Amino acid sequence: MGKILAVTIILIAILSAVPIVMHTWNPPADVSTHGHLIDEQMSETMAEAGIAFLAGQILLAFFIWKFSNVKPGARIKNFPGGAMGLVLAAFLLVGTEVLALGVFGVKAWSQVYFTPPAADAMPVQVQAGQFAFYFRYPGADGKFGPLHPELVNEGTQNLFGLDPDHDPASKDDIVTAEMAIPVNKEVHLLMHSKDVGHSFYVPALRVQQDFVPGLDVSLHFTATKVGKYEIVCTQLCGLGHYNMKAYLEVMSQQDFDSWLKQQAANQ
Amino acid sequence: MHDTSAHAVHQHAAPTSFIRKYVFSLDHKVIGKQYYGLALLAVLTGMVLSWLMRLHLGWTDLKIPGLHLLSASGAPGDVMTPEYYLQLMTMHGTIMVFFVLTTAPFAAFGNYFLPIQVGAEDMPFPRFNMMSFWVTFTAFLVLISSFFFGDGPTLAGWTQYAPLSAVGAVAGPGQGTGEVLWASSIAIFCVGQLLGSLNFITTTLDMRTKGMSLWRLPLTAWGWFITSVMGLTAFAVLMPACILLILDHVAGTSFFVASNLVLNDQLQPHSGGSTLLWQHLFWFFGHPEVYIAIVPGMGVVSHILVANMRRPMLSHRVIVYSMGALAVLSYMVYGHHMFVSGMNPFSSLVFSFPTLVITIPSTILVLIWIGSLYGSKLRINTASLFALGFISMFISGGVSGFFLAQPSIDIMLHATYFVVGHFHLVMAVAAIFGIFAGTYFWYPKVTGRMMNETLGKIHFWLTFVGAYCIFMPFHYLGIAGNVRRYQAFVDDYLVRLIPLHRFITVAALCTGAVQLIFLYNLFYSRFRGEEAPLNPWQATSLEWSTPSSPPPFDNFGGRHVVVYHDPYQYGIEGSTDDYVMQDSPAQIQSVRDEK
Numbered sequence: 001m002g003k004i005l006a007v008t009i010i011l012i013a014i015l016s017a018v019p020i021v022m023h024t025w026n027p028p029a030d031v032s033t034h035g036h037l038i039d040e041q042m043s044e045t046m047a048e049a050g051i052a053f054l055a056g057q058i059l060l061a062f063f064i065w066k067f068s069n070v071k072p073g074a075r076i077k078n079f080p081g082g083a084m085g086l087v088l089a090a091f092l093l094v095g096t097e098v099l100a101l102g103v104f105g106v107k108a109w110s111q112v113y114f115t116p117p118a119a120d121a122m123p124v125q126v127q128a129g130q131f132a133f134y135f136r137y138p139g140a141d142g143k144f145g146p147l148h149p150e151l152v153n154e155g156t157q158n159l160f161g162l163d164p165d166h167d168p169a170s171k172d173d174i175v176t177a178e179m180a181i182p183v184n185k186e187v188h189l190l191m192h193s194k195d196v197g198h199s200f201y202v203p204a205l206r207v208q209q210d211f212v213p214g215l216d217v218s219l220h221f222t223a224t225k226v227g228k229y230e231i232v233c234t235q236l237c238g239l240g241h242y243n244m245k246a247y248l249e250v251m252s253q254q255d256f257d258s259w260l261k262q263q264a265a266n267q
Numbered sequence: 268m269h270d271t272s273a274h275a276v277h278q279h280a281a282p283t284s285f286i287r288k289y290v291f292s293l294d295h296k297v298i299g300k301q302y303y304g305l306a307l308l309a310v311l312t313g314m315v316l317s318w319l320m321r322l323h324l325g326w327t328d329l330k331i332p333g334l335h336l337l338s339a340s341g342a343p344g345d346v347m348t349p350e351y352y353l354q355l356m357t358m359h360g361t362i363m364v365f366f367v368l369t370t371a372p373f374a375a376f377g378n379y380f381l382p383i384q385v386g387a388e389d390m391p392f393p394r395f396n397m398m399s400f401w402v403t404f405t406a407f408l409v410l411i412s413s414f415f416f417g418d419g420p421t422l423a424g425w426t427q428y429a430p431l432s433a434v435g436a437v438a439g440p441g442q443g444t445g446e447v448l449w450a451s452s453i454a455i456f457c458v459g460q461l462l463g464s465l466n467f468i469t470t471t472l473d474m475r476t477k478g479m480s481l482w483r484l485p486l487t488a489w490g491w492f493i494t495s496v497m498g499l500t501a502f503a504v505l506m507p508a509c510i511l512l513i514l515d516h517v518a519g520t521s522f523f524v525a526s527n528l529v530l531n532d533q534l535q536p537h538s539g540g541s542t543l544l545w546q547h548l549f550w551f552f553g554h555p556e557v558y559i560a561i562v563p564g565m566g567v568v569s570h571i572l573v574a575n576m577r578r579p580m581l582s583h584r585v586i587v588y589s590m591g592a593l594a595v596l597s598y599m600v601y602g603h604h605m606f607v608s609g610m611n612p613f614s615s616l617v618f619s620f621p622t623l624v625i626t627i628p629s630t631i632l633v634l635i636w637i638g639s640l641y642g643s644k645l646r647i648n649t650a651s652l653f654a655l656g657f658i659s660m661f662i663s664g665g666v667s668g669f670f671l672a673q674p675s676i677d678i679m680l681h682a683t684y685f686v687v688g689h690f691h692l693v694m695a696v697a698a699i700f701g702i703f704a705g706t707y708f709w710y711p712k713v714t715g716r717m718m719n720e721t722l723g724k725i726h727f728w729l730t731f732v733g734a735y736c737i738f739m740p741f742h743y744l745g746i747a748g749n750v751r752r753y754q755a756f757v758d759d760y761l762v763r764l765i766p767l768h769r770f771i772t773v774a775a776l777c778t779g780a781v782q783l784i785f786l787y788n789l790f791y792s793r794f795r796g797e798e799a800p801l802n803p804w805q806a807t808s809l810e811w812s813t814p815s816s817p818p819p820f821d822n823f824g825g826r827h828v829v830v831y832h833d834p835y836q837y838g839i840e841g842s843t844d845d846y847v848m849q850d851s852p853a854q855i856q857s858v859r860d861e862k
Binding site: 001002005008009012016019020024025026027028037038041042045046048049050052053056057059060063064067068069070072074075076077078079082083084086087089090091093094095098099101102105106107108109112113114129130149150152153154155161193194195196197199201203206207208209210211212213214215217230232233234235236237238239240241242243245 | 431438524528543581608615620623624634635638643645646658663669675679681724731732744750753756758760767
């Protein structure tokens with residue numbers, strides 16, 4: 001029975017690896033400037049973790065095959081090199097491997113989080129609330145009007161709690177239910193939660209960032225390909241969580257300008 | 268180490284009444300069995316919940332006959348509502364993590380066997396021990412009661428992120444009464460674990476019999492000892508966190524709720540709290556909790572493997588040091604749950620480093636287990652099959668940690684099924700394989716009868732293959748960006764993944780059904796199983812030196828046990844058997860591991 005277990009473990013290991021090697025299930029193709037760094041890091045890690053996975057399972061299976069039900073008179077033998085050899089192997093092989101992954105991985109993380117947005121990055125505010133995203137563009141004055149939470153009212157469509165009568169900066173703010181951005185233009189996303197925790201996940205853009213109620217956080221990215229992509233919520237926010245989504249339309253600058261003009265007219 | 272004459276006197280007389288013998292018992296063995304029974308009840312509840320969830324994920328509009336009986340509003344016309352899905356999911360996670368993975372490997376097996384393995388007659392504080400079980404049982408009742416009060420259990424997930432968990436009923440179904448019941452249940456549960464941990468630590472340090480030095484403790488005892496230290500420190504953080512959460516509900520405080528939040532167009536009457544504070548407190552408990560679930564399993568599996576390999580581990584001490592390293596590091600890595608939470612991104616890198624480092628002791632453990640198989644005389648029985656299955660699952664679940672330890676990759680994989688696959692394999696399935704291994708191994712000692720090996724092996728094969736069929740595809744879903752905690756997949760990029768979800772559902776139902784074989788074996792063998800010899804596995808540690816199975820009330824029948832050897836004297840050449848019991852005074856050339 002030991003031999004059957006050995007074969008089963010090897011079969012499971014190989015079958016588990018097949019969809020990975022064949023790339024059967026992949027995320028949406030990357031359309032961001034930084035995404036390739038994450039994808040490369042992912043591939044590197046997949047190769048190293050894959051080797052560790054297969055090596056571990058095969059070694060386990062091999063020893064089960066070889067040492068199950070040996071003759072009663074057989075003598076106990078020790079693994080060549082003993083425990084210290086294995087400890088050293090773990091430090092040298094896995095230690096250096098994870099250290100390398102950690103060091104190289106900093107590059108992608110830094111690009112997303114440690115570089116400030118460009119001075120001319122386009123500011124867009126996103127507000128998450130149960131169970132929808134809304135977006136705000138600052139209008140011609142380039143300034144967002146302040147938020148007044150006590151004025152938020154879905155019935156009157158004052159989704160952000162703006163007070164254009166008293167705040168001049170709010171007058172030309174443009175509020176939309178869809179997000180549109182120009183292609184190849186950096187976007188500085190200002191993230192505000194209205195109620196509970198949410199997250200902003202755009203798999204195609206290789207971004208995911210939680211909203212923190214009470215603390216506005218920001219994110220910046222550049223989309224490189226015109227198209228329509230999904231924004232979904234990944235932080236459990238209540239009964240409609242699964243359905244909390246919006247579309248991100250990446251357009252040419254010209255199309256974006258006319259879209260924004262159209263949205264301004266609709267306010 | 269202490270002289271037995273001072274300590275091994277049983278602190279209470281053998282009870283005679285039914286209540287004192289079986290209900291409010293002070294005997295660690297009865298308490299261990301009570302914990303096992305509670306874990307069994309909890310795991311069956313949690314498993315049924317997972318079936319309901321899986322059916323819904325495969326076929327969202329499916330009518331599940333009779334479901335409306337559980338909740339008329341949660342399943343009108345027997346079709347689950349989105350909120351009810353989340354409520355069942357929250358209860359599944361909470362029940363499994365707290366009442367199964369913490370309760371069975373640590374409290375159940377540990378209570379029964381730790382005092383025996385150290386040569387004691389009981390734990391030092393039997394009343395605390397009894398209390399710890401009944402407090403835990405009360406916590407379970409409080410949690411389950413949330414199904415029947417108000418609008419059902421909380422839907423905020425087992426992680427209970429604030430402010431969803433803290434603002435009250437306005438946040439959704441179950442967020443009022445259900446939420447307060449959840450937080451109360453877990454706070455009560457923490458009390459039980461603190462009392463239990465205190466007993467475990469004192470038993471290990473103060474109740475060891477003559478000759479039982481720390482390095483002569485079996486690896487199981489080390490596993491429980493290390494776990495109890497983690498339990499004492501981790502649950503001590505979760506308990507106040509839960510109390511603060513309750514206060515946010517009932518006392519108008521704002522520990523976890525920030526100012527200016529608007530729900531249902533109403534400005535919330537809270538100010539000044541911190542959303543991230545809950546996450547820090549929760550994960551400071553939550554990550555050690557992963558090791559609270561798995562370290563006892565590591566001890567149990569090592570213990571069972573040596574008996575079935577007929578040789579000690581390549582290094583006893585390296586295993587102990589590695590388990591200890593996991594415990595220490597577990598407090599330093601918790602922030603990897605929060606890479607994209609909005610905490611300072613620099614902190615993410617800081618938390619990433621120990622998370623990557625923790626793969627080293629994990630790898631050492633795996634290599635020592637596998638390396639010890641080399642040159643052994645491996646016996647295949649149900650217990651050893653589950654122990655070997657544990658190693659395979661631990662490897663599979665462990666390697667996905669390479670991905671999740673890196674903040675940059677976490678941007679893609681956070682909150683996806685990749686995480687769900689990772690923790691189910693590495694902490695849930697592996698731990699449950701440890702529980703199964705322990706059950707098949709110790710059943711003869713606890714009941715005096717053997718479990719049926721044929722049924723046991725069928726149970727192993729179907730569970731081993733089934734668990735892989737369920738949890739390996741979770742990783743593929745995660746890589747494709749499938750977000751977790753969704754009750755249906757309405758996003759364009761997720762629709763194509765539904766067939767894979769259906770495959771998982773079928774695998775989960777089948778694997779779940781297979782557990783009935785185990786249940787049948789567990790109860791049938793209790794009455795009809797073959798009578799067990801005193802030491803059926805020819806094992807060396809003290810639980811096999813008791814005069815009967817089950818052991819008498821004082822464990823060793825009035826004998827003061829003295830320990831002469833390291834715990835795993837297998838492969839002794841020249842003796843009639845290939846092993847020497849720990850309490851045998853026989854002069855032997857000791858099999859010592861590398862120091």
